[in-house]
Amino acid sequence: MCTVTYLPQPRAGFLLTSSRDEKTIRPAAIFPVRYQSSYHKICYPKDPQSAGSWVAASSQLTVCLLNGAFRAHAPRAPYRHSRGLVVLSVFDYPSPADWFAAYNFIGLEPFTLIIIEPEATCQRFTHPVERLWEVRWDGQTPHLRQLNPQLPHIWSSVTLYSDEVIARRQQWFGDWLVQQPTDGFKVSAIRDFHKQAGAGDTVNGVLMNRGNGMQTISLTTIHQEGENAMMCYEDLLTNTIRHQQLSTTNEHVFAH
Template identity: 40%
Template sequence: MCTVTFLPKGASSYILTSNRDETPKRAAHVPQAYEVHGKEVFFPKDPLAGGTWVATDKKQFTLCLLNGAFEKHHHKPPYKLSRGIMLLDFFKYSNVQRFVDQYDFGGIEPFTLILIEDKGNLSATELVWDENNLHVKSLDATQPHIWSSSTLYPEAVRAERRHWFKLWLETHDTFVQQEIIDFHKTGGKGDEWNDFVMNREGKVQTVSVTSIEKDSDYNMVYEDLLS
């Protein structure tokens, strides 16, 4: 939930890949199908809160969550509910606009939520909740994007990571799922604190990589980096 890339592959094809940076004690269940608000949704489950950081219904929507808004915030529990549950609550709604208009984000810790929608042509939306306001931004779904969590990476580091991604893009005319997964596992400069696969003295580290490719069908790859 802390490093995310989006790669477009055509009018309705894409690859979304996420590195989860978390305490290694907070392992997740491997992805499988769950019934969520009457819909079949595929995601790796966080056993602590029951939510997730990445999910797809393999029909129309793929969502990915990052902790934090624009800058690092002060952690002020208790919060109303887990951000990972909020992500799953999206599937109560028929479209992004209804979720934006009707969901009560008050009392939730700051987050950034990426929503990819396929209705024949791709659309992408970024929601940023800063504890007081919801910032809604339409993204260009024909262009690659990268995000890094503001709770772990200050702006200077986020900018450096955008540069690594830019260099990778310059050597890739076509996008292959395994190649972007490999980049998520090797990107960086040998800095354990800030590389794509990070480790901060075992307290917080990259515990998994999840990649969802939508082409003629959906393919979800999940790699547990701890085991």
């Protein structure tokens, strides 16, 4: 839930990759399978503790969660429900715009959501910028920002990383971007970034391990090109990967 990158692809597609930083004592996530929501067949790794998720996708919509909004906050439990259920709620509305207009944010811990609606499903919009949204709930007010989907983006959870560290991570991302080919980003390359950026800094590196039970425990990539979409989920504690097609029943599980 704590480091997310977005990369545009040349032919109406994108790569979204999420590193989940979590306490290792938390129950292991259930590997991604497909579920039916009100409007979508969605795929996500399930947190057995909350029955929610930090990242979920269908062939038409991708939603990803980070803890915190604009700055670190002191938790004030009890909250109405887990933030992981907010991710899944977006798929129960006709569109992200409908969700934002109708959803009840009150009583939830602060969070950031990244919502991506592929271009093919956004023909009703006059500006392509509206296909990539950032939603921040600060505990009092929901804030909606439309981002340019033709530009790369990186987010880091404000609950784990200071402004200075977040700026350093943005620099790592910028340095990585200038080394990439101009004809499109590779899944393997961005996953390597999530595993190697800031190497040697176990506290603030993108692949972190703070020695107190908090570390990066999984890595998820959504790869969308046109109507073809794939989720690649890797449990970093067991070195097991699942590749899940988001529009078919084919899937493969293997260790590496």
